[in-house]
Amino acid sequence: MTDKNITLLPSGFTDLLPPEAEREARAVHVLMSLFSAFGYERVKPPLAEFEDSLLAPGPGAALSAETFRLMDPLSHRMLAVRSDLTAQIARISTLRLADEERPLRLAYANDVLRTRGSQQRTERQFCKAGCEIIGGDGEDSTTEICVLALLGLERLGFAEVTLDLTVPRFADHLLAPLDLKDGARAEIRHALSHKDFGALKAFGSAMSSLFSPLTGKAGDAPALLEILRAMPLPPAARADAQRLEAVYERVRAAASDLGFSGVSVSIDPLETRGFDYQSGVAFGLYAPGAAGALGRGGGYDVRSCVDEALVERATGFTLYMDTVRKAMPPLPEERKILAVGPDAPWAEILALQAEGWIVRRALDGMEAPGCTHQYTAGTIETITSHSGKKS
Amino acid sequence: MVHQKSILAVPKGRILKELMPLLQACGIRPEADFSDENSRKLRFSTNHDTLDIIRVRAFDVATFVAYGGAHMGVVGTDVLEEFGYEDLYAPLDLNIGRCRLSAAAPAEEARREKSARQSHIRVATKYPALTARHFARQGIQAECIRLNGAMEIAPALGLAPWIVDLVSSGETLKANQLVEVETLLEVTSKLIVNRTALKTNAPALNAWIQEFQKA
Numbered sequence: 001m002t003d004k005n006i007t008l009l010p011s012g013f014t015d016l017l018p019p020e021a022e023r024e025a026r027a028v029h030v031l032m033s034l035f036s037a038f039g040y041e042r043v044k045p046p047l048a049e050f051e052d053s054l055l056a057p058g059p060g061a062a063l064s065a066e067t068f069r070l071m072d073p074l075s076h077r078m079l080a081v082r083s084d085l086t087a088q089i090a091r092i093s094t095l096r097l098a099d100e101e102r103p104l105r106l107a108y109a110n111d112v113l114r115t116r117g118s119q120q121r122t123e124r125q126f127c128k129a130g131c132e133i134i135g136g137d138g139e140d141s142t143t144e145i146c147v148l149a150l151l152g153l154e155r156l157g158f159a160e161v162t163l164d165l166t167v168p169r170f171a172d173h174l175l176a177p178l179d180l181k182d183g184a185r186a187e188i189r190h191a192l193s194h195k196d197f198g199a200l201k202a203f204g205s206a207m208s209s210l211f212s213p214l215t216g217k218a219g220d221a222p223a224l225l226e227i228l229r230a231m232p233l234p235p236a237a238r239a240d241a242q243r244l245e246a247v248y249e250r251v252r253a254a255a256s257d258l259g260f261s262g263v264s265v266s267i268d269p270l271e272t273r274g275f276d277y278q279s280g281v282a283f284g285l286y287a288p289g290a291a292g293a294l295g296r297g298g299g300y301d302v303r304s305c306v307d308e309a310l311v312e313r314a315t316g317f318t319l320y321m322d323t324v325r326k327a328m329p330p331l332p333e334e335r336k337i338l339a340v341g342p343d344a345p346w347a348e349i350l351a352l353q354a355e356g357w358i359v360r361r362a363l364d365g366m367e368a369p370g371c372t373h374q375y376t377a378g379t380i381e382t383i384t385s386h387s388g389k390k391s
Numbered sequence: 392m393v394h395q396k397s398i399l400a401v402p403k404g405r406i407l408k409e410l411m412p413l414l415q416a417c418g419i420r421p422e423a424d425f426s427d428e429n430s431r432k433l434r435f436s437t438n439h440d441t442l443d444i445i446r447v448r449a450f451d452v453a454t455f456v457a458y459g460g461a462h463m464g465v466v467g468t469d470v471l472e473e474f475g476y477e478d479l480y481a482p483l484d485l486n487i488g489r490c491r492l493s494a495a496a497p498a499e500e501a502r503r504e505k506s507a508r509q510s511h512i513r514v515a516t517k518y519p520a521l522t523a524r525h526f527a528r529q530g531i532q533a534e535c536i537r538l539n540g541a542m543e544i545a546p547a548l549g550l551a552p553w554i555v556d557l558v559s560s561g562e563t564l565k566a567n568q569l570v571e572v573e574t575l576l577e578v579t580s581k582l583i584v585n586r587t588a589l590k591t592n593a594p595a596l597n598a599w600i601q602e603f604q605k606a
Contacts, residue, residue, distance in 0.1 A: 119458075119476055119478065122480055164590050194479070194480055196480075196481045197482065216601055216604070217597065219593025219594075220594070220597065273586075287585050288592065289459070290585060291459055291587070293586075293587070
């Protein structure tokens with residue numbers, strides 16, 4: 001049965017048309033200008049790499065199952081098409097830019113390819129735009145990354161944004177001193193990631209009382225921080241809680257300094273989902289009505305690809321541009337498109353463009369379609385009716 | 392911040408009957424049409440300005456909440472396990488709608504399976520993902536035939552020798568000469584919450600979760 005349907009795209013792939021493609025491109029431009037103004041430099045890693053390097057332990061390995069592989073006919077080695085950019089940035093920063101002074105600030109906006117979509121994002125190809133600080137994920141770095149994320153979303157017109165802080169390893173650190181079987185640990189982690197605190201009862205009353213102070217408070221930062229301060233915590237978890245609190249205070253101060261009234265900074269110390277490789281303070285970005293998170297970020301380990309013993313800390317964030325584009329309010333603009341004849345002088349066209357007009361030239365006997373105004377020998381007239389469609 | 396309206400999705404049928412007293416205890420009183428089985432309405436207001444209720448099929452509750460169409464829902468663990476939605480929280484076991492998800496077969500088939508493990512069996516079920524996962528753990532490839540009801544008739548009519556379905560008393564199985572072989576899952580209903588909703592409207596949703604907890 002060969003049913004060749006050449007009109008169909010594979011599932012998870014879409015054509016972005018006007019004005020959606022333009023919206024996404026402009027959004028990327030807004031973000032890249034912001035990052036650039038803060039001294040982040042753009043990198044453009046390749047679409048595919050050898051599997052061994054792209055899926056090396058760390059950010060790459062976490063996405064192994066979602067990564068497309070293909071055989072390289074030249075080297076006869078397996079290639080992997082990037083499903084994320086963090087691993088590539090890590091490789092670049094420890095190899096090509098190993099000698100650059102730290103902290104190293106890098107930015108990117110590129111498409112990624114996934115073998116399968118998720119339930120929220122059925123797209124298998126989408127654009128990720130973000131920035132990374134290599135060389136540290138202390139309070140200063142993490143705050144800068146959080147503020148850039150909030151600034152970016154504000155410039156894209158989001159009126160309400162929640163930045164939800166967590167430390168993905170906090171629950172692990174809390175459980176570390178306990179004598180638990182590996183299977184039990186995984187089950188507890190699963191229950192926590194679903195906020196299914198009832199399921200913890202199966203592991204004894206000590207287990208449910210360990211987490212009960214944090215139950216039902218997700219998001220309520222002042223209450224949670226007070227509880228965390230009062231809770232007896234193992235040293236690693238205590239350090240997590242302190243870093244969480246420090247970042248929270250600084251991001252909140254920054255948000256009020258910037259006059260962001262629509263920003264809420266929340267805390268959910270038991271949130272782990274979506275943070276496969278982050279080990280420092282991490283965060284998710286949410287907007288009411290958006291399908292899933294707009295983006296995520298946080299601190300992680302960058303292992304040198306030259307010497308495995310060399311590990312640097314890094315932090316950064318990425319925005320999923322498909323989700324962002326769909327949730328973004330429309331850009332305020334009035335389309336003013338001017339039709340000119342094929343013989344209109346080029347210098348005059350440039351002068352009109354300098355005034356803010358979009359100029360569309362009539363070509364080879366065809367009118368310029370979809371225009372709002374007509375320019376003829378120095379005069380501009382409004383075009384009353386046009387359909388913009390082929391008749 | 393703008394006051395957002397929350398939507399609670401509840402399943403039609405059996406679970407709804409057990410849920411009504413809980414809603415009452417939480418101080419949620421849906422409009423009169425809600426208890427009218429013949430009403431064509433799908434969305435109902437309540438005595439709270441900030442809470443609406445939608446009444447949908449049990450399987451659709453999880454879908455509505457996962458995609459953010461509804462912010463909270465009441466759904467069985469059978470449905471949650473079948474879909475495995477990533478963007479859901481299940482913070483509360485409501486202890487209603489108790490039953491179990493079991494595999495059953497005619498007595499003869501059940502015996503045969505126990506004596507000589509097959510590598511492949513055919514199962515009629517509404518839960519293909521759960522079923523395939525369960526049998527895969529035993530090294531058995533389960534070919535699932537998706538049915539939406541009346542699973543119990545499938546073995547007798549030769550569709551599939553095995554079924555996986557919800558069992559409460561076991562009477563339906565007995566009436567169709569089927570033997571319950573193993574339990575895949577103990578089922579109860581949970582309160583579920585959409586992730587984005589909890590992140591962007593935490594105070595309101597946490598308050599509702601607390602109400603349900605007290606009820």
